[in-house]
Amino acid sequence: MNLAPLFLSLRLAAIVSLLLVAVSLPLAAWLAFGRWRGRFLLEAVFALPLVLPPTVLGFYLLLALGPRSPLGALWQALFGHGLAFSFEGLVFASLLYSLPFAVQPLVSAFRGVDPKLLSASFVLGASPLRTFRRVVLPLSYSGLVTALVLSFAHTLGEFGVVLMVGGNLPGVTRTVSIAIYDSVQAFDYGEANRLALTLLGISFAALSVIYAVNRRVWSPWSSR
Amino acid sequence: MTAALSARIRKQHRGPVGAFVLDLSVDLAPGFTIVFGPSGAGKSTLLDCIAGLERPDAGRIAAGSETLFDSAAAVNLPAQKRRIAYVFQTLALFPHLTVEENTGYGLPGLSTEERRARVAEILESFGVADLQSRKPGEISGGERQRVALARSLVTSPRLLLLDEPFSALDADLKAELFDDLRAWNATRQLPILCVTHSRDEVDALGEHMIVLDHGRIVAEGFPRDVLRAPRRKRLAVAAGFENLLQATVLDLRESDGVMRVALKDCSVELEVPLAHALPGQSIQLAIRAGDILLATEQPGGLSARNVLPGKIAALDETGAVVRVVVDCGVRFLVHITPGAVRKLGLQTGQPVWLVVKTHSCHFVAD
Numbered sequence: 001m002n003l004a005p006l007f008l009s010l011r012l013a014a015i016v017s018l019l020l021v022a023v024s025l026p027l028a029a030w031l032a033f034g035r036w037r038g039r040f041l042l043e044a045v046f047a048l049p050l051v052l053p054p055t056v057l058g059f060y061l062l063l064a065l066g067p068r069s070p071l072g073a074l075w076q077a078l079f080g081h082g083l084a085f086s087f088e089g090l091v092f093a094s095l096l097y098s099l100p101f102a103v104q105p106l107v108s109a110f111r112g113v114d115p116k117l118l119s120a121s122f123v124l125g126a127s128p129l130r131t132f133r134r135v136v137l138p139l140s141y142s143g144l145v146t147a148l149v150l151s152f153a154h155t156l157g158e159f160g161v162v163l164m165v166g167g168n169l170p171g172v173t174r175t176v177s178i179a180i181y182d183s184v185q186a187f188d189y190g191e192a193n194r195l196a197l198t199l200l201g202i203s204f205a206a207l208s209v210i211y212a213v214n215r216r217v218w219s220p221w222s223s224r
Numbered sequence: 225m226t227a228a229l230s231a232r233i234r235k236q237h238r239g240p241v242g243a244f245v246l247d248l249s250v251d252l253a254p255g256f257t258i259v260f261g262p263s264g265a266g267k268s269t270l271l272d273c274i275a276g277l278e279r280p281d282a283g284r285i286a287a288g289s290e291t292l293f294d295s296a297a298a299v300n301l302p303a304q305k306r307r308i309a310y311v312f313q314t315l316a317l318f319p320h321l322t323v324e325e326n327t328g329y330g331l332p333g334l335s336t337e338e339r340r341a342r343v344a345e346i347l348e349s350f351g352v353a354d355l356q357s358r359k360p361g362e363i364s365g366g367e368r369q370r371v372a373l374a375r376s377l378v379t380s381p382r383l384l385l386l387d388e389p390f391s392a393l394d395a396d397l398k399a400e401l402f403d404d405l406r407a408w409n410a411t412r413q414l415p416i417l418c419v420t421h422s423r424d425e426v427d428a429l430g431e432h433m434i435v436l437d438h439g440r441i442v443a444e445g446f447p448r449d450v451l452r453a454p455r456r457k458r459l460a461v462a463a464g465f466e467n468l469l470q471a472t473v474l475d476l477r478e479s480d481g482v483m484r485v486a487l488k489d490c491s492v493e494l495e496v497p498l499a500h501a502l503p504g505q506s507i508q509l510a511i512r513a514g515d516i517l518l519a520t521e522q523p524g525g526l527s528a529r530n531v532l533p534g535k536i537a538a539l540d541e542t543g544a545v546v547r548v549v550v551d552c553g554v555r556f557l558v559h560i561t562p563g564a565v566r567k568l569g570l571q572t573g574q575p576v577w578l579v580v581k582t583h584s585c586h587f588v589a590d
Contacts, residue, residue, distance in 0.1 A: 114314075114316070116312055116314050116316040117316050117318060119277050119303070119310075119312070119316065120310075120312065120316035120317075120318075121318075121329070122276075122277065122302070122303040122304045123275055123276075123277070123303050123304070123306075123308060123309065123310040123376075124304075124329050124330035124375070124376070124379060125304045125305075125307070125330050125332075125379060126304055126329070126330075126332070127304060130332070134318075134329070135318055138320045139319070139320055
């Protein structure tokens with residue numbers, strides 16, 4: 001079994017899930033506690049990657065990351081190579097693609113914190129930031145774990161966006177899902193099966209972690 | 225002397241029991257002030273406004289010379305800058321922090337040793353020093369209440385707000401806690417605004433009270449005076465006047481300072497204090513169950529003017545007082561001691577006489 005695509009995918013998923021949680025913390029806090037009237041629009045925007053076909057997202061990302069876009073041009077000027085068809089480009093794309101999987105569990109965890117605890121923190125003199133750090137975050141621990149694992153697993157398994165944005169460059173953008181596709185195209189079912197089984201095992205383990213840590217936090221099966 | 229805190233507040237309020245406008249003005253002196261009133265009267269909203277958790281529509285809140293809120297000058301100090309301690313009904317202890325960490329939460333600026341010392345001292349004052357390393361989920365309800373008080377007071381606030389935090393405690397524990405709070409406050413003279421709808425707490429704390437109904441102050445003064453003669457039916461119920469009776473004025477005897485009234489739907493007549501009323505007018509009377517005497521024989525030679533024959537309809541001996549329902553044409557609720565029940569050998573169906581003093585009958589409006 002050629003392990004290079006697997007390691008590439010794991011590296012991508014690790015970087016993306018860590019960055020995503022960092023980005024999602026303020027975003028989710030804003031969505032959970034903000035009182036802005038147009039908030040529902042942003043909620044819709046952040047949920048878009050859930051419903052769009054990866055090709056739609058990938059197509060626009062390709063344009064956004066290309067050398068003629070401001071972002072692509074800036075990246076080219078700073079690092080000497082383009083974003084499209086690069087590992088960094090994949091990271092950018094995956095951040096957007098997996099965003100809802102980090103934001104949603106955090107929002108519902110934050111909203112689950114008893115508002116009286118926030119009031120108590122305020123009257124004890126704590127600023128909103130300190131309240132967030134000392135009260136909200138520790139009590140949202142399971143939501144944090146869920147966000148981390150879910151965005152990791154989702155990035156690990158993405159296919160369409162990677163194909164659109166990253167192409168298929170061995171060692172650079174050839175992730176495990178694309179390697180499986182290639183193997184099938186080449187009638188190498190044995191290799192496809194080994195990679196697919198590995199991915200299946202990792203995904204199952206990741207989801208097991210989530211449900212072991214907490215059953216109430218956001219999941220496709222949550223009914224309570 | 226200027227008041228420790230003065231507040232004029234106007235706020236549109238939409239609560240579970242309907243919308244009303246909170247519109248009042250309070251001046252707090254050092255020591256306890258009790259906010260009393262039926263649920264939904266606006267008590268918690270008043271506290272939230274003072275603490276800065278809710279924003280009044282208009283008004284001004286000042287502590288000494290410092291303005292905390294002024295709608296005219298667009299001043300609105302956030303809750304975390306007001307130095308007002310607030311203990312909620314749910315206590316809101318942080319479940320993930322130990323007792324020591326909870327108590328030290330409001331002291332972030334101090335060095336570790338100094339914070340430890342302050343925390344240990346206040347936990348000692350409230351008798352929970354041995355619980356420092358426990359979490360709120362691992363201590364009893366009474367202990368949690370003590371920790372919540374300590375956590376609020378360790379920050380040296382200028383005012384303490386209590387929103388029924390002790391309602392779940394039994395009477396003995398409550399009395400002990402109040403004694404400790406009083407002892408702590410003896411030298412500090414902090415103004416304490418305490419919301420309650422429990423008569424026990426009013427009696428235990430009573431120095432000054434304001435009575436709230438539908439967002440307005442309807443009575444103010446010493447608790448004994450305020451509660452002895454409630455002027456509104458909702459307050460009378462809250463203050464423990466168990467007997468509310470509809471009556472019609474029969475005649476006025478101005479020279480005796482009394483008038484006679486006939487109770488509705490029966491032949492019972494009562495002599496009550498003289499009021500501004502005309503014969504034929506409908507009035508509402510409130511009589512406390514503990515103010516009625518019960519006799520097994522027709523009593524004579526009494527100063528009390530109202531002696532009513534009746535029959536015991538029900539005896540409820542579940543609590544510390546026995547609740548006796550006596551049917552005199554209308555039903556009266558009478559509170560007596562279990563000892564009295566035994567000595568008199570009271571039983572359901574037994575004929576008895578009720579004795580009601582003229583001045584135990586109070587008029588209330590809706």
